[in-house]
Amino acid sequence: FAIDLVTARRERYPVPGALPLVEPGTLDDDLARRDFTINTLALPLRADGFGPVVDRHGARDDLAAGRVRVLHPRSFTDDPTRILRAARTEARLGFRTDAATEALARAAVAALAALTAARWRGELKRLFAETDGVAVAALSRLEDLGALAVLGPWPLRAHGTAAVLARLADRRRRLPGGLDDPTARLMAWLTAHGPAAAPAGARLGLTARRVDDLSAAAALLGDARLAETDAAPSTVWGAIAGARPSALALVLAAAAAADAAVRDRLDRYAVDWAGRAPPLDGDDLVALGMPPGPTVGA
Numbered sequence: 001f002a003i004d005l006v007t008a009r010r011e012r013y014p015v016p017g018a019l020p021l022v023e024p025g026t027l028d029d030d031l032a033r034r035d036f037t038i039n040t041l042a043l044p045l046r047a048d049g050f051g052p053v054v055d056r057h058g059a060r061d062d063l064a065a066g067r068v069r070v071l072h073p074r075s076f077t078d079d080p081t082r083i084l085r086a087a088r089t090e091a092r093l094g095f096r097t098d099a100a101t102e103a104l105a106r107a108a109v110a111a112l113a114a115l116t117a118a119r120w121r122g123e124l125k126r127l128f129a130e131t132d133g134v135a136v137a138a139l140s141r142l143e144d145l146g147a148l149a150v151l152g153p154w155p156l157r158a159h160g161t162a163a164v165l166a167r168l169a170d171r172r173r174r175l176p177g178g179l180d181d182p183t184a185r186l187m188a189w190l191t192a193h194g195p196a197a198a199p200a201g202a203r204l205g206l207t208a209r210r211v212d213d214l215s216a217a218a219a220l221l222g223d224a225r226l227a228e229t230d231a232a233p234s235t236v237w238g239a240i241a242g243a244r245p246s247a248l249a250l251v252l253a254a255a256a257a258a259d260a261a262v263r264d265r266l267d268r269y270a271v272d273w274a275g276r277a278p279p280l281d282g283d284d285l286v287a288l289g290m291p292p293g294p295t296v297g298a
Helices: 027-031 059-065 081-093 099-114 117-128 132-145 161-170 181-191 194-203 208-221 233-243 247-256 260-273 282-287
Strands: 009-012 021-024
Touching: 009 027, 081 099, 081 117, 081 132, 099 132, 117 132, 117 181, 132 161, 161 181, 161 247, 181 194, 181 208, 181 247, 194 208, 208 233, 208 247, 233 260, 247 260
Parallel strands: none
Antiparallel strands: 009 021
16 A cells, blocks of 8 residues: 655635645645545544544534535635535435535536636546446536536536446447546447537547547437438448448447437447448449449449
8 A cells, every 4th residue: 555645735726716826734724625524534643543533624523414515615616626526425425515515516606617628527537437326426416506507518417327328338348448437438428418529528628539439429329310210221331331430439329329229220330330341332233234323322
């Protein structure tokens, strides 16, 4: 195991949403920097054992009550990422913010717009590193607080996320190497938002290649040919092959598709048809007696 050693620090925020300026401080300064009261317990280390627990902010009472509470009224304004962490903490521990903290969070939601892409992305990846149940509960809470409306060009939503993550898990073996699991889960959730997926991915600072994957996956979901009841295999093949999606885009689209028929067609293309060409081409048809013209192409 590893031991991290750090001095006690205090901080100040030059502007709301910016990273804090940190300098050495006292233990009380350091405890007052924490996101929530339940993060403020300290335990003195002594040569003969431990000293009494230091509880300056009522942490033990809040732990016993299952309560998430900020330390001061400007907490969410100073660092809006605490709104995201509050939702994740609630979901993981089965806690609930107190009424005053929730009111402060709702009042500060607009400040999330000032966060950098890296900070948004980091917090959402931590959220999607949680279990499915925790991730879905945290997203639902963020939707309720209005936080998801700040991220995309259209409000993002939590509804249906559990099914998307389950379908992604079923297709995990087809994900490309080098893609970490939280990012894959985040991208599948974004894909379910259709045209909003790629702009939201760009807002989160995903690479251009990943944004292209989101765009391609959303385009597949929007192609009506894949949902036609009696679509011929050649029609399905042409629709998907014409879009030239990556392996990742195919997985994302299949995970996000609510229509089982669309999922089946995307999966069949990915597993059986990708990279294959029809056994006949236009020259073969002409040789068989079909007059040259548009019909050959069709």
